Amino acid sequence: MDVVKLGEYQFKEYLSAADIARRVASLGAEINKDYTSEEPPIVIALLNGAFIFAADLCRQFDFECQLQLLRVSSYEGMESTGKVKIDHAAEPDMTDRHVIIVEDIVDTGNTLAAYLPTLKSKGAKSVRVCSLLLKPDAIKHDLDLAYIGFEIPNEFVIGYGLDYNGRGRNLASIYSIVNAD
Ligand code: IMP
Numbered sequence: 265m266d267v268v269k270l271g272e273y274q275f276k277e278y279l280s281a282a283d284i285a286r287r288v289a290s291l292g293a294e295i296n297k298d299y300t301s302e303e304p305p306i307v308i309a310l311l312n313g314a315f316i317f318a319a320d321l322c323r324q325f326d327f328e329c330q331l332q333l334l335r336v337s338s339y340e341g342m343e344s345t346g347k348v349k350i351d352h353a354a355e356p357d358m359t360d361r362h363v364i365i366v367e368d369i370v371d372t373g374n375t376l377a378a379y380l381p382t383l384k385s386k387g388a389k390s391v392r393v394c395s396l397l398l399k400p401d402a403i404k405h406d407l408d409l410a411y412i413g414f415e416i417p418n419e420f421v422i423g424y425g426l427d428y429n430g431r432g433r434n435l436a437s438i439y440s441i442v443n444a445d
Contacts, residue, residue: 292324
C-alpha cells in the first residue's frame with residue numbers, strides 16, 4: 265500500500281516495513297552491547313504509540329529485561345497540546361535499576377521533557393531513551409537521546425503504532441502526510 269487515506273488526509277509511504285525491521289534490528293544490536301542479564305534493565309514503553317516498536321525492539325534483546333507499558337499523552341489530532349499526562353501509578357520500582365525509555369517519536373520533546381525529570385527521584389541507576397523517530401526541526405528541549413532509529417522531516421506521520429486521532433496505528437509501514445494545511 266503506497267498511499268493511505270484517513271478522512272480528508274492522504275498519506276504516502278515514507279518508511280517501508282522492511283526499512284523499519286532492518287533499523288529495529290540494528291538498534292537492538294546497539295542496545296545489546298550496553299546491557300547484560302546480570303543487571304537486567306527495565307524497559308518502559310510509552311503508550312499508546314510505542315507499543316509496536318517496543319514489541320519488536322524487545323524481541324531483539326539478548327539480555328533479560330522487564331517490560332512495563334506506561335500511558336502518557338500530550339497529543340490531540342496533529343498538535344501537541346503541551347500538557348503531558350503521565351500514569352505514575354503504573355510505574356515499576358526503579359530503585360538501583362537501569363531503565364530504558366522507549367518512545368515512538370520525539371517531536372516537540374514535551375513528553376520526555378516532562379517525564380524524564382520525574383525519574384530523578386526514583387533511584388534508577390541509569391536512564392536512556394530509545395526513540396524510533398526524531399523530528400530534529402520540531403524539538404524544543406535539550407534532551408539526551410541515546411538511541412534514535414530515524415531522523416525525519418517535520419511532517420505528521422502515521423503507522424507502526426503512530427496514529428491520527430486513533431487511526432492508522434496498525435499500518436505496517438510509516439506514512440507521511442501529503443496534503444497538510
Ligand atoms: P512530543 O511530546 O511533542 O515529543 O510528542 C510525543 C508524542 O506525540 C509521541 O509519542 C506521539 O504519540 C505524538 N506524536 C508526535 N508527532 C507525531 C506524528 O507525526 N504522528 C503521530 N503522533 C505524533
